[in-house]
Amino acid sequence: MSAESAPALLSVRDLRTWFFTDQGVAKAVDGVSFDVRAGETLGIVGESGCGKTVTSLSVLGLLPQPPARVMEGSSVRLRGEELIGSGERRMRALRGNEISMIFQEPMSSLNPVYKIGGQIAESLRLHRGMDRKAARAEAVRLLAEVGLSEPERRVDEYPHQLSGGMRQRVMIAMALSCEPSLLIADEPTTALDVTVQAQILELLAELRGKFGMAVLLITHDLGVVAEVCDRVVVMYAGQIVETGTVYDIFGEPAHPYTRGLLDSLPSVEDPGKRLDSIPGTVPNPIDWPTGCRFRARCPLATEGCELPQDLVELGEEGRTARCWRAPSLVATGAAT
Amino acid sequence: MSSDVGSLVVEHHQGTSRGGRLLSAILPGLPQLLAGRWGVGSAALLTWVGLLWIVVARPSRVASALGGAWDEQLAVGTLVVGLSTAWLWSWRDVAAAHEVKRVGVSVWELAVRAFSKNRTAVAGLLVIVGLYVIALLTPLVAPYDPAFQGDLLRERYVSASAAHPLGTDQFARDxxxxxxxxxxxxxxxxxxxxxxxxxxxxxxxxxxxxxxxxxxxxxxxxxxxxxxxxxxxxxxxxxxxxxxxxxxxxxxxxxxxxxxxxxxxxxxxxxxxxxxxxxxxxxxxxxxxxxxxxxxxxxxxxxxxxxxxxxxxxxxxxxxxxxxxxxxxxxxxxxxxxxxxxxxxxxxxxxxxxxxxxxxxxxxxxxxxxxxxxxxxxxxxxxxx
Amino acid sequence: MIDRSLPPLLSVRGLEKHFPLGQGMLGRAVRHVKAVDGVDFAIWRGETLGLVGESGCGKSTTGRAVLRLLEPTAGEVHYDGMDVRALDRESLRAFRRRAQFVFQDPFGSLNPRLSVGAMLEEVLEVHGLGGANRRDRAVELLELVGLRPEHIDRYPHEFSGGQRQRLGVARALSVEPEFLVLDEPVSALDVSVQAQVVNLLEDLQAELGLTYLFIAHDLALVEHVSDRVAVMYLGRIVEIADAANLYREPRHPYTRALLSAVPRPDPVGREQRERIVLQGDVPSAVDPPMGCPFHPRCPHPAKDDVCGSVRPLLEGDPGGHLAACHYQPSGVETST
Missing domain, CATH: 1.10.3720.10 (MetI-like)
Structure with a gap:
């Protein structure tokens, strides 16, 4: 499924999105680079405030500017076309067409006063130039596609008449209406129960196979990442701290933060074992620590960590960690 | 960027704190005005200058009001409280200027901070406070008794003049x-x-x-x-x-x-x-x-x-x-x-x-x-x- | 340690909590949401009973009804031999010194207008605790939950989510209770902070000999903290057992589906993992299905008409592994 050497569909380089607030400049995203290859699922994981959502909104140009500003030198390319500074008209043409997005809270993404069929049809008429009747028929087909029962009836229902899982299915149907090449899913299952989450993840995997679209999955849930992603980007304090395949990240985490995250989950083999927590809290984006941003919370911090850290290549292509000690940590195995 | 501005202001406060005390002792509000805090600064300065003017311009009236009716006594009280508040506030404010960053900020204080950034609202508040202060001071500042009738033949419907800054009405009242x-x-x-x-x-x-x-x-x-x-x-x-x-x-x-x-x-x-x-x-x-x-x-x-x-x-x-x-x-x-x-x-x-x-x-x-x-x-x- | 030969600290029988829905002609509610619909369980001194289930299953309402934060509609609640439902105002106040509640939302559960010191001192004052120097006692409480004495003059908005949750725990502990109902105490927190708070709760339990009713939807976490676990579905407990037994040998088809739906933070072998994806949504608690509440979604091969007409009772090994299913596997190993 993962296309190893396929050219990048989306290429983000040195993305810096800063917020200019009364309290100071919040460097929410501070130099982020990654590629999404056609057809793959890339996960961006991190805790709240790490910049993962701002990254995804910057890609789509959906942040209100000001207070946000995508800084000089940032680049977001879709199939080689630069999106930063391409203008609102071009972005509107791409959004919902080439790139679609689904959000955590499907209720607030749907307009409560319109029937769901009308909302899907609106997008179809806009992007695919369908007439009213064809759009409605297509809406019914899409609702069936995303596994909504009785789509002919549901098409005339309002968002509040649906359950959370059904609303997320409607959102996915809308996102799929133009068969996008990239779907950005921002915490798509966080508001859902586990059994419904399983349904939605299964649906996403199925649709990905069918349409061959790439998925950029933004989440804080390491379990979800392990279940569905091909490659993973771990973010902390506005930066990428580790990248690799899902097997690398979970099998041999190289950055102390990634290790800390995994260790703070209950162990599957020994559920009663005391959790290893990361001390302290995520620093303030207005005042990121100097040097390694994880230094103050890192159990392995020593001399040398007070210097700014670059992403260090770790052997295979696309395997990096923002820690100067990562090569030796990986070599000596998981020794936390 | 604005955090830099913030630290500049802090330094400025510290710079004025020694000379600021002296300045504050003479003209409360002036150090704050110089520090760019026009709202509180002008409020303190206006209160101080305005109230002092009453004392200086009408000493006899203030003196007689001391033994006068309740509203006259209230006016004198307002005068004293207003003067001392303006002076003490400015003095303490200058003295406290270095302790800028502190914790334990309640939701009310946050609201006060947000409010003080809204210029039109602060201006409105200054007008209201000024109106209430003037209302309390009326017996001391009003040129005439409100019911006092001047010469009904010559002083009816007189337009603005030195004796009647806003003119008189049909009964020759100010x-x-x-x-x-x-x-x-x-x-x-x-x-x-x-x-x-x-x-x-x-x-x-x-x-x-x-x-x-x-x-x-x-x-x-x-x-x-x-x-x-x-x-x-x-x-x-x-x-x-x-x-x-x-x-x-x-x-x-x-x-x-x-x-x-x-x-x-x-x-x-x-x-x-x-x-x-x-x-x-x-x-x-x-x-x-x-x-x-x-x-x-x-x-x-x-x-x-x-x-x-x-x-x-x-x-x-x-x-x-x-x-x-x-x-x-x-x-x-x-x-x-x-x-x-x-x-x-x-x-x-x-x-x-x-x-x-x-x-x-x-x-x-x-x-x-x-x-x-x-x-x-x-x-x-x-x-x- | 936990001695189950003694009478339980808390025992609940046939607990029901129905919420009226709208009003009929004569001001009497015609329909009810049966949030809790006949729940039985017991908790022994010193143990942690985990209560899991998806949103709307009634777990949180159960926790509140047990402490009479909500008045139960029917059923019995006995605490240390005392009939909780029969308590008058004075004895209810005394009961609340022994049994406390920790809330989910670290932002909503603290009064934004009160400083930490004022909040804790008020509780001590109301209950005549802390002697002459309540402030010293408040500082002690802060230190007990891992906060610093200088935090005492700060306001809730000046704390991070994890610190606020510690404050919620400190407030609950200020009356020196022996039993805590923990309602999703860490689900609003980031993973790394979750581990900190879970460790704190475990330390406090060991140190102060506390008994916990731990309500959560995170199954891995519940397995980690609990001695025994009860699974709720649509207002009823469908399975209750020792944590190890329940997770290793789930007997109720719902428990099995729930456990299989949990994403595991380990990508190895994810394609081969057997997953039971339930169809549809949880039915409305206004009009729960006849018989077994799970039967419309149940994937059990033996499902038949009995499931749709006869309500299954919790049965199995006496005092050990109980499940409410007509077709639970028999003869599995008994609890230790």
């Missing part, structure tokens, strides 16, 4: 003096009526919202009844039955305004009641009275303060309207509404009679509305994170 005394009436009625209505409305609204059920039903149906009763008809009826007096008007306005507050507070309390800190208070065995007074009302006060501020403005307009119709404050007591009414027949010949009280009403009510809007933004719960 318009400026009447305007100042009228301010006392308007501001007092507004303030007291709203105080009454806020107290009643907050308590009833909080009880209805927190207890719910039958209590809620009874209180809210009573609210509906009071709201649906036409207030003007009630006022006219009462005034027709009794001698209209300031007390009566204030009471009627106060006792008919509260349902709005009650509705606001009930709505707030209904949503607060579901908040977990209120459930926690129940779980900790707190009594209902304690929960209402200490945990619900303080958190519901934001919108009440906004409504009260806007309410004072509305009440002033209402009182002016009643007085204009002759149903409010009765002559010879000056009120802005009666003054506008007195001048309306001679608007072309003696424009100043209606114009100045009219402007006074407009500026006062505008100030209350500006402050109300500023408070609404500052107290907005969405801004609290």
């Amino acid at each position: 318009v400026l003096s009447r305007l100042l005394y009228g301010a006392r009436i308007s501001l007092l009625i507004g303030f007291v009526a709203v105080s009454i209505s806020v107290t009643i409305g907050t308590l009833l609204g909080a009880i209805a919202g927190f207890l719910g059920g039958i209590v809620d039903g009874v209180i809210m149906r009573f609210v509906d009844m009071v709201i649906s009763f036409p207030r003007l008809v009630l006022l006219i009826t009462i005034i027709a039955l009794f001698e209209p007096s300031i007390f009566l008007i204030t009471a009627v306005l106060g006792l008919t305004l509260w349902p709005g507050t009650a509705r606001i507070v009930r709505g707030e309390v209904l949503s607060l009641r579901e908040r977990e800190f209120v459930q926690a208070a129940t779980a900790l065995g707190f009594s209902k009275t304690r929960i209402i007074l200490r945990h619900l009302i303080p958190n519901a006060l934001g919108p009440v303060i906004v409504a009260a501020t806007l309410g004072i403005g509305n009440t002033i307009v209402l009182e002016a309207g009643l007085s204009f119709l002759g149903l409010g404050v009765q002559p010879p007591t000056p009120s802005w509404g009666t003054m506008v009414a007195d001048g309306r027949n001679v608007l072309l010949n003696a424009w100043w009679l209606s114009t100045f009280p009219g402007l006074a009403i407009v500026f006062t009510v505008l100030s209350f509305n500006l402050v109300g809007d500023g408070l609404r933004d500052a107290l907005d719960p969405r801004l609290r994170s």
Whole structure:
């Protein structure tokens, strides 16, 4: 499924999105680079405030500017076309067409006063130039596609008449209406129960196979990442701290933060074992620590960590960690 | 970028703190003005200079007022309190300038900070505070007694002059003096009526919202009844039955305004009641009275303060309207509404009679509305994170 | 340690909590949401009972009804031999010194207008605790939950989510209770902070000999903290057992589906993992299905008409592994 050497569909380089607030400049995203290859699922994981959502909104140009500003030198390319500074008209043409997005809270993404069929049809008429009747028929087909029962009836229902899982299915149907090449899913299952989450993840995997679209999955849930992603980007304090395949990240985490995250989950083999927590809290984006941003919370911090850290290549292509000690940590195995 | 500006300001404070004390001792408010804090700075400076001017310009009047009527004594008290407040505040503010970053900042302080960044609202607040101070000082600053009639032959309808800065009316009374005394009436009625209505409305609204059920039903149906009763008809009826007096008007306005507050507070309390800190208070065995007074009302006060501020403005307009119709404050007591009414027949010949009280009403009510809007933004719960 | 030969600290029988829905002609509710619909369980001194289930299953309502934060509609709640439902105002206040509640939302559960010191001192004052110097006692409480004495003059908005949750725990502990209902105490927190708070709760339990009713939807976490676990579905407990037994040998088809739906933070072998994806949504608690509440979604091969007409009772090994299913596997190993 993962296309190893396929050219990048989306290429983000040195993305810096800063917020200019009364309290100071919040460097929410501070130099982020990654590629999404056609057809793959890339996960961006991190805790709240790490910049993962701002990254995804910057890609789509959906942040209100000001207070946000995508800084000089940032680049977001879709199939080689630069999106930063391409203008609102071009972005509107791409959004919902080439790139679609689904959000955590499907209720607030749907307009409560319109029937769901009308909302899907609106997008179809806009992007695919369908007439009213064809759009409605297509809406019914899409609702069936995303596994909504009785789509002919549901098409005339309002968002509040649906359950959370059904609303997320409607959102996915809308996102799929133009068969996008990239779907950005921002915490798509966080508001859902586990059994419904399983349904939605299964649906996403199925649709990905069918349409061959790439998925950029933004989440804080390491379990979800392990279940569905091909490659993973771990973010902390506005930066990428580790990248690799899902097997690398979970099998041999190289950055102390990634290790800390995994260790703070209950162990599957020994559920009663005391959790290893990361001390302290995520620093303030207005005042990121100097040097390694994880230094103050890192159990392995020593001399040398007070210097700014670059992403260090770790052997295979696309395997990096923002820690100067990562090569030796990986070599000596998981020794936390 | 703005964090850099912040640190610059801090340094500036520290730089002025030594010389600032000296400056503050002579002219309170000036160090703050120099530091770019124009709002508080000009307030302190104006208070200091203005009040000092009264003492310097009218020493005999201040002296005689000391043994005069209660309102004269109150004016002297205001003078003393105002002067010492301005001086002490500025002194302590300069002294405390280095402790800029501190913790333990309550939600109220956050609201004050947000409010102080809103220039129009601060300007409105300065006008209101100034009006109340002047209203209290009226016996000391008004050139004449409001009922004093000059030479009826030569001093009727005199336009602005040195003796009468805003001219005189049909009975040769000084318009400026009447305007100042009228301010006392308007501001007092507004303030007291709203105080009454806020107290009643907050308590009833909080009880209805927190207890719910039958209590809620009874209180809210009573609210509906009071709201649906036409207030003007009630006022006219009462005034027709009794001698209209300031007390009566204030009471009627106060006792008919509260349902709005009650509705606001009930709505707030209904949503607060579901908040977990209120459930926690129940779980900790707190009594209902304690929960209402200490945990619900303080958190519901934001919108009440906004409504009260806007309410004072509305009440002033209402009182002016009643007085204009002759149903409010009765002559010879000056009120802005009666003054506008007195001048309306001679608007072309003696424009100043209606114009100045009219402007006074407009500026006062505008100030209350500006402050109300500023408070609404500052107290907005969405801004609290 | 836990001695189950003694009578339980808390025992709940046939607990029901119905919420009226709308009003009929004569002011009497015509329909009810049966949030809790006949729940039985017991908790012994010193143990942690985990209560899991998806949103709307009634777990949180159960926790509140047990402490009479909500008045139960029917059923019995006995605490240390005392009939909780029969307590008058004074004895209810005394009961609340022994049993406390920790809330989910670290932002909503603290009064924003009170400083930490004022909040804790108020509780001490109301209950006449802390002696002459309540402030010293408040400082002690802060230190007990891992906060610093200088935090005492700060306001809730000046704390991070994890610190606020510690404050919620400090407030609950201020009356020196022996039993805590923890309602999703960490689900609003980031993973690394979750581990900190879970460790704190475990330390406090060991140190102060506390008994916990731990309500959560995170199954891995519940397995980690609990001695025994109860699974709720649509207002009823469908399975209750020792944590190890329940997770290793789930007997109720719902428990099995729930466990299989949990994403595991380990990508190895994810393609081969057997997953039971339930169809549809949880039915409405206004009109729960006849018989077994799970039967419309149940994937059990033996499902038949009995499931749709006869309500299954919790049965199995006496005092051990109980499940409410007509067709639970028999003869599985008994609890230790």
